[in-house]
Amino acid sequence: MAKTVKKADRAIMIALQIDNVDVRFGGLQVLTMCRLSIEAGEKRAIIGPNGAGKTTLFNVISGIIMPSAGKVLSFDQDITRSPAHVRAMHGLARTFQITNLFNNLSVLENIILGLQALTSTKYIFYRTTSSFTELIDNAVSLLRTWGLEDKKDRPVRSLSHGEQRQLEIILALASRPKILLLDEPTQGLSTAETALVVPMVRSLDPSTTVLFIEHDMDVAFQMADKITVLYYGSVLAEGTEDEIRGNPNVAEVYLGLEGDNA
Numbered sequence: 001m002a003k004t005v006k007k008a009d010r011a012i013m014i015a016l017q018i019d020n021v022d023v024r025f026g027g028l029q030v031l032t033m034c035r036l037s038i039e040a041g042e043k044r045a046i047i048g049p050n051g052a053g054k055t056t057l058f059n060v061i062s063g064i065i066m067p068s069a070g071k072v073l074s075f076d077q078d079i080t081r082s083p084a085h086v087r088a089m090h091g092l093a094r095t096f097q098i099t100n101l102f103n104n105l106s107v108l109e110n111i112i113l114g115l116q117a118l119t120s121t122k123y124i125f126y127r128t129t130s131s132f133t134e135l136i137d138n139a140v141s142l143l144r145t146w147g148l149e150d151k152k153d154r155p156v157r158s159l160s161h162g163e164q165r166q167l168e169i170i171l172a173l174a175s176r177p178k179i180l181l182l183d184e185p186t187q188g189l190s191t192a193e194t195a196l197v198v199p200m201v202r203s204l205d206p207s208t209t210v211l212f213i214e215h216d217m218d219v220a221f222q223m224a225d226k227i228t229v230l231y232y233g234s235v236l237a238e239g240t241e242d243e244i245r246g247n248p249n250v251a252e253v254y255l256g257l258e259g260d261n262a
């Protein structure tokens with residue numbers, strides 16, 4: 001049973017808990033006693049200046065980096081030392097800063113490959129016609145849900161950056177994750193392209209916990225229920241848009257950097 005916390009008159013389930021995590025690269029301490037707790041279904045933004053440790057934190061959560069101290073718990077299960085594929089089986093999915101798509105394949109082929117990788121039959125070189133039809137139907141259905149069905153036969157390289165980001169999120173959603181990590185989902189996108197991704201994140205299943213890194217504070221406020229500000233590897237502030245906007249420490253170390261670092 002996942003940990004529950006009583007808050008007012010409702011019980012809160014904690015989807016992800018980062019407990020005093022330290023990460024060191026040689027002599028460089030990148031995360032220091034980093035602590036955060038994310039409720040199931042919450043949409044949480046991680047913001048902070050360059051080098052604050054945001055990507056490192058994502059790498060710790062997704063199992064790419066092992067912390068030198070501290071714990072990572074997912075629905076009360078200690079996953080600190082679990083390999084990435086075990087975390088995926090526990091319902092964790094992630095997108096990366098750099099696009100991970102097959103650019104010369106079609107949109108549909110990318111989704112089919114993603115779905116195929118999730119099935120235990122991926123190493124079988126022949127499959128029944130009906131199972132292949134089911135795979136295609138599932139892929140088309142995912143694209144339909146997210147409004148990309150009309151682009152299914154186009155090579156990925158012909159999509160806009162915004163559509164490619166959408167496709168990456170769709171691929172991450174194919175595993176029906178309980179916790180979805182989005183590493184800078186709007187990075188490098190124009191305002192119009194960002195406008196494709198923001199409503200998509202907002203309309204994800206309310207039961208899906210989403211943690212995302214975002215450089216643009218306004219975009220973070222649009223997509224998140226709550227924001228965590230990382231600074232020099234520790235949590236400087238946490239709260240709603242009003243709480244973060246009204247926090248003098250955030251104004252000093254983060255908002256003060258806007259323009260050259262945001």
Ligand SMILES: Nc1ncnc2c1ncn2[C@@H]1O[C@H](COP(=O)(O)OP(=O)(O)OP(=O)(O)O)[C@@H](O)[C@H]1O
Pocket residue numbers: 025028030048049050051052053054055056057
């Ligand atoms: N594998 C590594 N080896 C050595 N140092 C690293 C490694 N990965 C990250 N760092 C350093 O750790 C610090 C935090 O990096 P990280 O990428 O986590 O920050 P960030 O907040 O995501 O930054 P940005 O906003 O620029 O993406 C930086 O000083 C970075 O140079």
